[in-house]
Amino acid sequence: MTHHxxxxxxxxxxxxxxxxxxxxxxxxxxxxxxxxxxxxxxFGFSSACIPSILTGLMPREHRHWSFFYYSPKTSPFKPLRLLGRLPRALVDRGRVRNLISKLIKRLYRYTGYFQLYNIPFKYVDKFDYCEKKDLFVPGGMNRGQNIFDYLERAGVPYHVSDWRVSEQTNLDALKADLTQGKITFALLYMASMDALLHEVGKGSPQVDQKLAWYETQLEEVLRVAGEHYAQVRLFVCSDHGMATIHTHFDLMSKIEGLGLEFGRDYTATYDSTMGRFWFHNPVARERIVALLEQVPQGRILRQPELERLGCDFECDQFGELIFLVNAGVLIVPSHMGLKPITGMHGYHPDDADSDASLLCNVEPPNDPQAITDVFQLMRAESGA
Ligand SMILES: [Zn+2]
Structure with missing residues (x-):
């Protein structure tokens, strides 16, 4: 048998x-x-980090950050306001919210990841959503070009995972393509480590088990690739780490205790690690700023720092004021989740637990230092 x-x-x-x-x-x-x-x-959640990996750009440039932003004029969620009149015990069940999220995704033909999380239905019509499109295809970015735009233009035969299906399905699809020997570049997407780390925390033996599983699977990928290619270059990367939660902090009650009216005086959205505020009068701004300056669990990120982080957005798209909690503090309740969890990310990039990793079987090209450099690595490796 000849084997080319x-x-x-x-x-x-x-x-x-x-x-x-x-x-x-x-x-x-x-x-x-x-x-x-x-x-x-x-700085941001995976909704910010993954676009930065795929484009090499900072959030200010690609305009993907936290999912929801204040924009009553463009909000596609006006019909959902009616659900705010139904009893919260009914419409706020996780399963019901998942169902509604799926329905909206289909109805509005969103191809991106769409999840309503816990954003209250009575305020949802004030918000728009920043990931309506699939990030993993050409033209997937709100602004700028991703690696798939480059790969298509250069005519590179490549493989990319489908983030909607399981890790096992994606591994099988990659191996099938490797067996054909036609592709020269592949991006394998493995999502479930994040959910596990949120649930059990980075110190759990379940994380060791999951890593052992990845090791077995990737060795198999290497073996299959080695049967069809003379050289196999492997790069394992990530978007962020995971901090262990030590404190729950009810920011929402503190703000609501000021006696200001949501929607009239200010609008806020509470992510797991940040409060983002828009002010509709100067008094509201003054009182909220005064309160936040006294909160020891976090701090206001001022403009120069947001600029350094690449999160200074045109027209303050994602908030006129960003309040970030300290690593290990979890905002509970928030508009993102209600479930008790062990790990969280989305803290300051200076925190050690925010650091991502790059593990390679060859010296990686272009001396990568940050997750945005993975984009240059992918361009260099694919020749796109
Ligand atoms: Zn996560």
């Missing part, structure tokens, strides 16, 4: 929340992937 090997394949494996600190003290693929470095993350 294709010359080279570059595999980029994205494992959500595989933080540098998560890997500390563990020996995940140390022999297979000896070139290891920590990457600085981008």
């Amino acid at each position: 090997l294709a010359p080279k394949i570059s595999l980029v494996v994205f494992i959500d929340a595989l933080g540098w600190e998560v890997l500390k003290g563990r020996h995940f693929m140390e022999t297979q992937l000896p070139f290891r470095r920590k990457l600085r993350s981008v």
